[in-house]
Amino acid sequence: MSMSDLELFRAETRAWLEANCPAEMREPVRDDDDACWGGRNFKFKNQAQKQWLDIMAAKGWTVPDWPKAYGGGGLSAEETKILRSEMAKLGCRPPLMSFGIWMLGPALLKFGTEEQKLHYLPPIARGEIRWCQGYSEPGSGSDLVSLQTFGEDKGDHWTVNGQKIWTSYANKADWIFCLVRTDKTNKYQGISFLLFDMTTPGVSTKPILLISGSSPFCETFFDNVKVPKHQIVGELNRGWDVAKYLLGHEREMISGGGLGEGLASLGAAFPDAAANEPVLRAEMAMFDVETIAFRAHSERFMDEWKTGRAHPAYSNLMKYVGTELNKKRHELVMAAGGSDALEWESSRSKGGAKPRTWLRTKANSIEGGTSEVMLNVVAKRILDMPGA
Amino acid sequence: MALYLSEDQAMLKDTVAPFLAENAPVKHLRSLRDSKDPVGLSKDLWKRFAELGFTGILVPEADGGLGLGHVEAGIVLEEIGRNLTPSPFLSTAVAAVEALKAGDADLRAQWFPRIVSGDAIVALAIDEGAKHRPGSIAMVAERSGNGFKLSGKKQFVLHGHVADMLLVAARTGGSSGEEAGITLFAIPKETAGISVDVDRLVDSSLSARVSFDGVQVDADAVVGEVDAGWAPLTKLLDAGRLGASAEMLGVGAGAMDMTFDYLKQRKQFGKLIGEFQSLQHRAAHLYGEMEGARSIVIKAQHLSDDGDPRAELFIAAAKAKTGKSCNLAVREGVQMHGGIGMTDEYDIGLYMKRDRALNEFFGDPHFHADRVARMNGY
Numbered sequence: 001m002s003m004s005d006l007e008l009f010r011a012e013t014r015a016w017l018e019a020n021c022p023a024e025m026r027e028p029v030r031d032d033d034d035a036c037w038g039g040r041n042f043k044f045k046n047q048a049q050k051q052w053l054d055i056m057a058a059k060g061w062t063v064p065d066w067p068k069a070y071g072g073g074g075l076s077a078e079e080t081k082i083l084r085s086e087m088a089k090l091g092c093r094p095p096l097m098s099f100g101i102w103m104l105g106p107a108l109l110k111f112g113t114e115e116q117k118l119h120y121l122p123p124i125a126r127g128e129i130r131w132c133q134g135y136s137e138p139g140s141g142s143d144l145v146s147l148q149t150f151g152e153d154k155g156d157h158w159t160v161n162g163q164k165i166w167t168s169y170a171n172k173a174d175w176i177f178c179l180v181r182t183d184k185t186n187k188y189q190g191i192s193f194l195l196f197d198m199t200t201p202g203v204s205t206k207p208i209l210l211i212s213g214s215s216p217f218c219e220t221f222f223d224n225v226k227v228p229k230h231q232i233v234g235e236l237n238r239g240w241d242v243a244k245y246l247l248g249h250e251r252e253m254i255s256g257g258g259l260g261e262g263l264a265s266l267g268a269a270f271p272d273a274a275a276n277e278p279v280l281r282a283e284m285a286m287f288d289v290e291t292i293a294f295r296a297h298s299e300r301f302m303d304e305w306k307t308g309r310a311h312p313a314y315s316n317l318m319k320y321v322g323t324e325l326n327k328k329r330h331e332l333v334m335a336a337g338g339s340d341a342l343e344w345e346s347s348r349s350k351g352g353a354k355p356r357t358w359l360r361t362k363a364n365s366i367e368g369g370t371s372e373v374m375l376n377v378v379a380k381r382i383l384d385m386p387g388a
Numbered sequence: 389m390a391l392y393l394s395e396d397q398a399m400l401k402d403t404v405a406p407f408l409a410e411n412a413p414v415k416h417l418r419s420l421r422d423s424k425d426p427v428g429l430s431k432d433l434w435k436r437f438a439e440l441g442f443t444g445i446l447v448p449e450a451d452g453g454l455g456l457g458h459v460e461a462g463i464v465l466e467e468i469g470r471n472l473t474p475s476p477f478l479s480t481a482v483a484a485v486e487a488l489k490a491g492d493a494d495l496r497a498q499w500f501p502r503i504v505s506g507d508a509i510v511a512l513a514i515d516e517g518a519k520h521r522p523g524s525i526a527m528v529a530e531r532s533g534n535g536f537k538l539s540g541k542k543q544f545v546l547h548g549h550v551a552d553m554l555l556v557a558a559r560t561g562g563s564s565g566e567e568a569g570i571t572l573f574a575i576p577k578e579t580a581g582i583s584v585d586v587d588r589l590v591d592s593s594l595s596a597r598v599s600f601d602g603v604q605v606d607a608d609a610v611v612g613e614v615d616a617g618w619a620p621l622t623k624l625l626d627a628g629r630l631g632a633s634a635e636m637l638g639v640g641a642g643a644m645d646m647t648f649d650y651l652k653q654r655k656q657f658g659k660l661i662g663e664f665q666s667l668q669h670r671a672a673h674l675y676g677e678m679e680g681a682r683s684i685v686i687k688a689q690h691l692s693d694d695g696d697p698r699a700e701l702f703i704a705a706a707k708a709k710t711g712k713s714c715n716l717a718v719r720e721g722v723q724m725h726g727g728i729g730m731t732d733e734y735d736i737g738l739y740m741k742r743d744r745a746l747n748e749f750f751g752d753p754h755f756h757a758d759r760v761a762r763m764n765g766y
Contacts, residue, residue: 265764274766282754285761289712289753292705292760293680296687300391309392321676372669379668383675386652387663 009079014086020055022048026091032216035097038127040174056095057126063101066109070117071125077306099168100124100131103246104177107193111234111242120195132198134164134178134220135243141366142373144179145187145240149222151180151194158182158194160202160225166367170205170218173198180227183237193239195231202226212359213352248315250368266291266329270336280335287332294325313381320374323364330358389694391686397459403440404467411436412473414735420474421592427550428594429474437477438506446485446627451500453485457693458627462634462685469638472735472742474593476509476547478631484510484555486627487572490612490620495574499553511551511577512624513542513598520544520751522557522625524565527600529558529573535606536560538573538581541599544749548596549586551577555624556600561615572617572624573609580604591741622700629750630692630703633685633710636746640678640714643721643739647671650725667724674720681706681713701763708756711747718743 025048029035036042036049044050056062059073065080066072075083087094105124108117123129140147149162160180170176175197183190198205202225208217234242267274267284274281301318304310333354334341341358343349365371379385393401412433420428437443445460447453454460461482468475480503488499502508514522527540538558548554554575562569575582581603584596612620648671651662661667688702718740722729729736747753 265761265766267761267766268764271766274761281761281766282757284766285757286708286753288760288764289705289708289757290680292702293684293709296391296702297680297683300683300686303390304392307390307392317672317676317679320672321680375669375672376665378672378675383648383668383671384652385648385662385668385671386660387668 006078006082010082010086013083014090017086017090017092021087021090021092022052024048025052025093025095027093028091029093036093036095036127037097037130037169037172039130039172040128041172042127042130052093053095053127060125062096062098062127063105063121063125066105066121066125070109070121071123072121096127098124098127098130099133099173100129103133103249104131104195106249107177107233107242107246110245111193116233129174130169130172132167132170132173132176132220134167134170134176136166137163138165142370144243145191147179147181147191149178149180150184151182151192151227153182154226156229158227158229160194160196160222160227162222164220164222165217166208167205167218167220168216170198170220171207172216176203176220177233179239179243182239186237188240189237191239191243192236193233193242194227195233196225196227200225200227210360211362212356215360247369248312264291266332266336270333273336273338277336280332284332284336287328290325290328294321297321311382313377316369316374316377317382319369320365320371320378323361324371326364327361330361334358389690391683391690393459393463397463400460401463401467404442404464405470407436407440408467408471408473412468412471412475414472414738417472417474417592417738421588428588428592429476429547429550433473434476434509435506437475437481438504442477443481443506444504446482447500447504448489451496452504453500458630458634458689459686459693461631462637462689465631465634466638466641469635469640469742469746470642472591472639472642472738476511476551478628478635479512479546480508480510482631483512483624483628484553487555487611487620487624488574490572490623491574492608494608495611499574502552508552509547509550510553510555511545511548511596512628513545513548513554513556514621514625515544516540516542518543520748520755522621523567525557525559525570526564527556527558529560529571531560532604535604535609536571536573538575538600538603538605541597543595543597545584545596545598546593546749548577548598549584549594553577554582554598555611557617557621560617567618569615570617570621571614572611572620573605574611575603575605575609589745591738591745593745625750626692626700626703629707629756630685630688632746632750633681633688633703633706636710636714636743637678637682637685639739639742639746640681640710640717643714643717643736643743644674644678646736646739647717647721647724654726661724670720670724674716677713677716681710684709701760704756704759704763707751708753708760711753711756714743715747 024046036053060068060071061073064073064075064083068074101124105121108120135144137147137149151158151160175195178194179191180194181190182192202223204221205218208215208219265288267281267288274284301310301314337354341354344352344355441454442464444453445456449455465478468477488496499508516527529536529538554577556573556575557570559569560571581601583599586594586596589595651667652660654661684706688706691699691702721736722740725736728734
């Protein structure tokens with residue numbers, strides 16, 4: 001596509017967004033509850049939210065770069081970038097937040113059968129089915145491949161028994177994509193990637209209270225859950241390949257989102273501390289240097305990643321650097337905030353936003369692969385260090 | 389522009405890297421050091437730089453150069469860093485060239501051809517104390533006759549004893565701390581009243597303390613405008629800072645590669661030490677720090693080449709970040725090499741020494757983090 005075609009697309013897109021994005025959907029998302037997650041039981045906050053989802057889904061722009069046959073917009077990478085940048089300029093909210101879009105979708109596009117793509121992808125694009133991810137188990141955190149949830153072969157279906165943990169929004173999701181052991185004799189090649197409805201008899205969930213307070217995380221229990229054989233993605237016992245592919249995606253997402261505030265200067269956000277606490281000011285100044293460097297690092301990684309120049313394991317490094325930096329940021333936010341930042345419940349403190357965020361960031365370097373596991377991967381795969 | 393080397397830039401790197409590895413590897417530094425070479429660098433090598441076009445990378449085409457940018461200059465500097473090559477490239481072909489771009493036609497005609505041909509070495513007489521503090525230049529240049537008379541002392545003037553010209557920042561008006569009133573002078577080193585006290589530094593480079601004792605210069609020695617030297621001085625300093633950052637990328641990468649190789653060869657307790665997780669994690673962390681430094685350097689180079697006003701902030705961040713990362717690389721390098729890392733025979737210690745000097749050159753990470761804070765409004 002020529003430059004002028006792209007400019008035309010930009011102009012048309014902008015005009016369309018201006019005409020169709022409701023004013024309420026041009027205001028920043030306040031919190032998780034304010035975002036549109038879709039699903040069978042989702043209650044729209046207002047008419048604008050529903051209208052925005054429906055009109056974007058009708059154009060395929062909830063998933064602009066997916067093929068049209070699967071509910072996408074069929075846009076090229078350049079067009080998708082233009083759409084996103086025009087949405088950002090107008091302040092348009094994402095019409096839909098979705099693990100289906102971010103995680104299951106890419107896995108299905110790569111590993112799913114044609115029938116599965118046609119069956120599962122369009123409802124994801126339209127926000128009709130909300131998905132959750134069943135990976136971690138109480139005994140299988142960093143050593144995920146040791147997972148024990150077992151699917152017993154019953155001919156036309158598996159009977160699944162076991163427990164998952166850290167299942168985000170399991171209590172709100174309609175379906176789950178889940179790693180299940182289907183062969184106890186083979187550690188890596190004994191896991192299958194199954195999909196099933198959360199209303200299937202035998203599935204139950206229980207929310208987890210974190211050190212930061214309430215959370216989207218749940219424990220999820222499976223008690224003789226029947227899963228039909230056609231609800232498997234990829235080959236039997238080869239679910240680890242799918243899982244690894246998805247974890248790469250997740251790490252990319254976490255590393256990129258590690259510093260949502262962009263170049264925002266820490267010292268500029270806390271003028272009192274910056275003016276009156278020289279040692280803290282110095283730490284914040286050094287942190288600003290790290291922030292600027294990390295932004296450049298993310299930009300360079302994306303430039304290299306998109307053109308196939310980056311090492312395939314590089315997202316592990318970005319995940320490590322980005323999450324450690326975010327934790328450091330919130331340590332400094334707490335130091336700069338002083339006793340104001342200790343308030344946990346008052347409306348003045350927005351319900352303890354600072355301390356709760358600070359505590360929540362401690363999970364950044366645990367979820368999606370701990371920092372220690374990331375360093376192992378970088379040392380072995382990128383630096384080619386010896387040993388097992 | 390994407391943050392990786394273009395095809396042309398990658399080709400330049402493919403020329404520069406083997407050239408320096410063959411003609412000026414670490415043993416070149418050792419031989420200059422061990423023979424107590426009074427020049428401290430190879431003028432023959434400097435001529436070869438000119439023949440290959442390196443000296444004219446940043447010189448505009450209209451002035452006889454290649455008219456390329458900071459990415460290209462950085463490619464040369466990174467290899468200089470990797471090989472610890474003693475070279476006037478950073479002072480002369482990068483910092484001085486950027487300053488002289490503000491000069492009038494006569495000044496440009498006087499110096500650019502000689503720099504491009506490898507016949508002139510320029511040294512920078514900026515610092516007046518042990519720390520880099522260009523904001524508080526106090527050296528005075530009084531009006532005298534058709535020009536100025538300079539008196540005062542400068543230090544950390546690298547290659548000052550063998551330079552053909554000194555770029556000197558002095559005060560012609562205003563008072564210490566003010567930007568207005570600074571004037572930048574291009575002064576031939578043989579001018580009467582200049583005396584040079586040279587010493588070898590920790591990294592074996594030769595650096596001078598330069599005294600100006602009523603040095604009389606004509607008005608045509610002024611780079612740019614009288615009292616408005618802050619602008620060309622800023623160009624000089626920013627180019628120097630960005631260039632020193634690129635050189636430190638090479639120093640850090642050289643130390644890191646050498647150390648990672650060692651982890652894969654050295655056996656203790658019946659194992660390669662690179663099998664130990666404690667060392668693997670430190671190695672991976674170091675790699676991440678160096679990658680962050682590499683990213684901010686190329687970003688700052690692009691912004692500089694685009695004339696983007698954010699360049700100043702990114703250059704300050706780049707000098708601070710590469711300073712910290714390169715320093716980590718040499719410290720981890722010596723520690724992970726163990727006893728042999730402390731011996732003069734082994735190269736890793738030379739990397740530690742060069743890092744120390746480059747960290748100090750044009751301002752250390754503390755200085756630049758402070759500038760980042762000020763530019764961010766606190």
